[in-house]
Amino acid sequence: MNIGIIGGTGKEGVGLAVRWARAGHRVLLGSRDAARAKAKADELRAAGHGVVEGGDNEWAARGAEVAVLAVPYSAHEATLRGLGDALAGRILVDITVPLQPPRVTVVQLPPGKAAALEAQAIVGPATRVVAALHHVSAAHLADPAHVIDCDVLVCGDDEPARAAVIGLIGDLGLRGIDAGALANAVALESLVPVLIHLNKRTRSAGTGIRITGIPGR
Numbered sequence: 001m002n003i004g005i006i007g008g009t010g011k012e013g014v015g016l017a018v019r020w021a022r023a024g025h026r027v028l029l030g031s032r033d034a035a036r037a038k039a040k041a042d043e044l045r046a047a048g049h050g051v052v053e054g055g056d057n058e059w060a061a062r063g064a065e066v067a068v069l070a071v072p073y074s075a076h077e078a079t080l081r082g083l084g085d086a087l088a089g090r091i092l093v094d095i096t097v098p099l100q101p102p103r104v105t106v107v108q109l110p111p112g113k114a115a116a117l118e119a120q121a122i123v124g125p126a127t128r129v130v131a132a133l134h135h136v137s138a139a140h141l142a143d144p145a146h147v148i149d150c151d152v153l154v155c156g157d158d159e160p161a162r163a164a165v166i167g168l169i170g171d172l173g174l175r176g177i178d179a180g181a182l183a184n185a186v187a188l189e190s191l192v193p194v195l196i197h198l199n200k201r202t203r204s205a206g207t208g209i210r211i212t213g214i215p216g217r
């Protein structure tokens with residue numbers, strides 16, 4: 001599958017790109033600066049990670065069947081508005097946690113209650129927004145051989161889109177779990193400040209979550 005990563009030069013974006021490329025997907029790394037994304041993609045290809053190409057964010061969105069939004073919350077709205085219709089017809093995986101530094105260990109709901117709900121309102125119904133991956137730390141993604149001890153809750157209003165994203169999460173080596181409607185992104189995003197608090201308290205590189213009690217899994 002063609003996977004575009006908007007803000008793909010960052011910590012989380014590069015970790016996802018490496019794992020998806022190694023699983024056989026074609027990854028389009030996006031950036032505000034096409035040259036920066038091309039340089040990073042060249043580096044990842046040279047390291048043997050698979051098919052990774054670089055360009056600007058709009059190019060990454062247009063070339064993708066599934067686009068991933070991986071920019072800081074402070075850039076969330078402006079980035080989406082700047083993409084015009086490039087996301088129309090695509091699934092958009094919003095991994096954004098609406099952190100408002102410096103208070104990153106305390107839940108602070110954004111105006112639209114969740115970044116993913118805000119994203120859906122901005123891009124409109126032609127794009128199916130799915131929220132996922134908030135609880136997977138870039139520190140764990142960095143080494144593609146590292147087995148990550150974390151489940152991934154996936155929510156969105158379109159069931160086939162949720163199923164497609166759960167499949168892609170499996171390709172990362174993680175268990176994706178259908179977490180229902182996009183409104184549930186409020187709960188997913190809100191758990192992250194709690195995990196950051198736990199990271200600080202326990203000096204962890206990245207605490208995660210596990211869902212228990214699912215029959216057969």
Ligand SMILES: NC(=O)c1ccc[n+]([C@@H]2O[C@H](COP(=O)([O-])OP(=O)(O)OC[C@H]3O[C@@H](n4cnc5c(N)ncnc54)[C@H](OP(=O)(O)O)[C@@H]3O)[C@@H](O)[C@H]2O)c1
Binds near residue numbers: 032072135
């Ligand atoms: N880091 C984690 O462990 C983690 C875990 C789960 C979810 N997340 C979420 O994933 C997203 C990305 O996190 P990250 O740690 O990868 O972030 P990051 O490294 O700080 O930034 C990611 C990319 O966003 C772009 N960017 C930065 N400022 C921007 C701006 N003002 N306007 C437009 N683009 C901008 C940059 O790309 P260019 O300069 O190349 O354009 C940058 O490489 C965040 O929303 C975060 O909440 C992160």
